[in-house]
Amino acid sequence: MPAPDASIDLAAFPSAEGGAMHFSGQALGAPEEAFWAWRRIAGIFFDVALPGPEAMAGFAAEMESHNLGGVVIGRIAASAQVFRRSAFTIARTGMDHYLVQLYRRGGYAGLAGDHKVLVRAGDTSILDMAQTVHTEASDFENITLVMPRASLAPLVRRAEALHGVVLGGDTPLGRLLADHLVGLQESAAQLSQAEAQPLIQATAMLVAACASPSIAARAEGQETVHAPSLVLIRRFIEGNLASPALSPELLTKQFGVSRPTLYRLFEPYGGVASYIRRRRLDRCFQEITAPVAERRRIAEIAYGWGFRNEAAFSRSFREAFGMSPREARLARASRPAGVPGGEGVPATTDWIRRL
Template sequence: MWKVQKFEDYQQMRRFFRERDHVQPSTVGPDPGPGYSMTLREARFGAITVGYADISARHPWSGEMVSSDKSDVFLLVQPLIGFHHVVQREREALLRPGRLALLDATMPCRRQTSSYGPFQILFTAVPRSALGLRTGRVTDRLTAAELPTDDGLGSLTAFYLRRLLRQADDLRPATAERLGSSCLDLITSYVGDLLYEHPEAGDGLADALVMRAQSYAESHLGDRDLSPATLAAAVHVSVRYLHKLFADRRLTVAGWIRHRRLERCRLDLSDPVQAQWSITEIAHRWGFTDSAHFSRAFKAAYGITPRDQRLSAHAPPG
């Protein structure tokens, strides 16, 4: 499952990052001299990409992330061996092994190791739009800061990402996509909680309410009576205010619920373990009451019918 790139010197690595057009922006910096090598591993888990860099160098090295139109992501970075110094938006943090920091890949950022010898870092690329939060608030308040990982969601997030790193080669594609969806939910909850805890975050309470509403909806997607009204009642706000919260994030409540239901159906249709369930049964499981309406909505969302989705996912390789 890993896509592996190996670099025998710093210049080779620089050329690779300058030419690539996905996930992580270009990386430039002065050559640390002889003795530099790097192995980069990346794996897709649904919407997110998990990467792992294993670096050997005789001297500390530095790099600059350059914003790119094709890199509209947040990077959650976690050094595993060695210290990592990050600077963005006039904030800076020296990350110890196991700690997390969030970087906005649409903006310049300086990164530098602060140790000699081996260095290992885990990074997770999360599409900004997938967070469901006001990404401007995230950038303004949380980037380039050492995020708490001693307990609670921080500890769970850091541990979960390390486990994904270890298990990637053992996962079937459908399982990897499900785990990526769970990981995205976990990261969203973690970041949302951090925004809420910052008194200067302004709309942290609004972000927390949206996160709470989405969390409730995720656990009740199979309920056919799930609606903006029932969701608003569950989080103790008015329907009008709930619509406003979602509209502020360029979402609609009903549209978001439908999207998440379709995603659950798509995952089940792609999973060989679910092959004994009919398409209608899967649609009903996730709250769709009309099979014809479900098929139309699925094709409009993914450009393929539910039946063709199942056939393409289960087709033998080659």
């Protein structure tokens, strides 16, 4: 078996001429070469492995993707494989998008964060690339829509709960979204970017509308009674994460609620203090692993987001992401020299990074 990328023909990664990219593992000849080439493409999101050594002999993959200016949509068909996205992978790749995937054949099972997911043919799933994934897929064909966070997250009440949402192909909302994704993918090659822009906005609204009942169901009714207060409080927290004064005490005074009421509102998140700490850790993670992060010391970043004890910050960071802040920064620094951009880098990689 060849080493990763050791014998990959860079012709497998064409430029983005005409806003379209085609990849065929069969064109590379040996299944081993097809797998390593595919692994490099999929590596912008996942660490990819085969379910067993025997699977290499029959491995095949092909992809056709289109850049519509605000999203990337493609059809993917591939052999069975295992997809992992750990905290280390999140740091290494720097991708912060949603994948909306309609499985026309095959499916997958596993974990999206802490949620068990099972996707069958006809179902549509949503994965948040800021969260962990560990799934095993059978031989499959899907339509994958890659959306930047800014286009979808503001349209739903709990953006973090989009991760692992599955819309069944036998449900009205599942069929509605599936039909739209099929039509968008089939028309992508003929759409100009000017024509695509209003469709992209409409697509984001449709995804949000179809996913919202599933998000509400996860909350088991806990947000229904207090939704207006919770939304306002969370918005206030997001705007004041860097303030050392942000605390449960400040929130009780700001919104005129008791401490027990505040805890009940944030009970699904482990309490309000836990929620604030996690949101601050998320911001630190993003800044530590961003390209500009090398210009700021880790301690400076931690203090900038409200942490006052560097040792306690490091412990909390490791508990949340499974690695130290320094390891996260080193993971960012270990990205291949040619990414993003550069000769031989898949066109889709550049498209997605520029969304």
